[in-house]
Amino acid sequence: MLTLPNILTLSRIVTVPLLAFLLWWPSWEVGYGLAFGLYCLMGITDYFDGYLARSSGTVSKLGIFLDPIADKIMVAAVILVLTAQGILRGPYVGDMHVIAGLIILIREIAVSGLREFLGPLQVSIPVSKLAKWKTTFQMISLGALILGRAMPWWNVPFGGIAINLPHTVGLTTLWGAAVLTLITGWDYLRVGLKHMD
Numbered sequence: 001m002l003t004l005p006n007i008l009t010l011s012r013i014v015t016v017p018l019l020a021f022l023l024w025w026p027s028w029e030v031g032y033g034l035a036f037g038l039y040c041l042m043g044i045t046d047y048f049d050g051y052l053a054r055s056s057g058t059v060s061k062l063g064i065f066l067d068p069i070a071d072k073i074m075v076a077a078v079i080l081v082l083t084a085q086g087i088l089r090g091p092y093v094g095d096m097h098v099i100a101g102l103i104i105l106i107r108e109i110a111v112s113g114l115r116e117f118l119g120p121l122q123v124s125i126p127v128s129k130l131a132k133w134k135t136t137f138q139m140i141s142l143g144a145l146i147l148g149r150a151m152p153w154w155n156v157p158f159g160g161i162a163i164n165l166p167h168t169v170g171l172t173t174l175w176g177a178a179v180l181t182l183i184t185g186w187d188y189l190r191v192g193l194k195h196m197d
Contacts, residue, residue: 005053006063008045012070015042016077023078023146026085032150039143042074071135072108078142079105087145090171091161097171100178104138107185114192128187134180137173144170 015038022028022035049067053059079101082088088097148154148167155162 003053003056003058003060003063005049005056005058006060006066008049008052009063009066009070012042012045013066013073016073019074020077020081023081023085026087026149029150029152032146036143036146036150039078039146043139043143046071068112072112075138075142076105076108078146082142082145087149087167088171088174090168091159091163097174100171100174103178104174104181107181110185111188114188118192128184130180130187131184134177134184137177137180141170141173141177144173146170 019035019038019042022031022038025031046067049063053063079088083098083101086095088101089095090097144166148164148170151166152164154165156165157163158168
């Protein structure tokens, strides 16, 4: 049961508190640099646990159960901590970027509930290509937001103000992920509605 892929998945879950700890102080550049490295490492294990399980033929029910949970825990923790520390804030619209993070969290909870509802009905919801793009945007976004705090000096002029490049990329891709979240969430909901009385 505790195969290498499952150990990698579990490592992502148990590392989330350390990641949250490193993100807790927005002015601690070294902490955010370490958090960025840890976040990238967690992303790499996310890729390799699935790859190793498929290539070695050790796909297990535990792995199928844990993998999406590990991803959701990591994403939710990062969004919540970045929101709490005022990092989902940008020029012109202030903290309205929190709405994009909220859309992502609501969708993750709703889709998890939908999968739980459809499970006993033997109905699976395959992950679409658009959902994979959503995940890509989401992962880039959160990584860029972390990197922006690790490198506060990485500024470029824009519209008469200096903006932090990684932070701006992070906010932009966060909204991209939120839009894709709404589209894919609706697609999943349509599948689920067909099986509801």
